[in-house]
Amino acid sequence: EAGGLLTQIKAFKFIFVLVLLVKGLSITKGLSDQLQDDSLDLAAAGQLVDFVLSFLCSSRSDKEWERIWETSVNLAERLGIAVVDERCKRKRNSQRQLSDMVVLETTGRRDVVDDD
Numbered sequence: 001e002a003g004g005l006l007t008q009i010k011a012f013k014f015i016f017v018l019v020l021l022v023k024g025l026s027i028t029k030g031l032s033d034q035l036q037d038d039s040l041d042l043a044a045a046g047q048l049v050d051f052v053l054s055f056l057c058s059s060r061s062d063k064e065w066e067r068i069w070e071t072s073v074n075l076a077e078r079l080g081i082a083v084v085d086e087r088c089k090r091k092r093n094s095q096r097q098l099s100d101m102v103v104l105e106t107t108g109r110r111d112v113v114d115d116d
Contacts, residue, residue: 012084016072023068027059028052 008014031052034045076083 010079010081012072012076012081015076015079015081016069019072019075020068024056027055 031045031048034040034048073083
């Protein structure tokens with residue numbers, strides 16, 4: 001069992017998930033600490049919740065994803081772990097409620113026009 005665990009820990013996928021979790025949990029730690037504090041200030045906690053939510057939403061970008069990827073690759077290389085590039089575009093699923101209908105326009109997705 002220990003050999004199997006060691007094999008999984010030495011996998012790039014483990015390193016990537018670890019870097020992703022460290023990033024996510026480091027963002028929410030301050031909020032978690034404040035919400036568990038005995039002298040909870042609801043106004044300050046509400047502001048912190050709004051800040052954390054807006055920060056997490058702004059972190060959902062290709063640029064931030066690439067930073068996390070590069071951090072994972074650098075860590076794996078330092079540890080002598082082979083990097084396996086399993087990145088691919090996320091498959092978009094169509095809604096089941098619309099499966100029998102003709103969709104003339106997409107919902108919830110906007111194509112960005114670059115004027116450069």
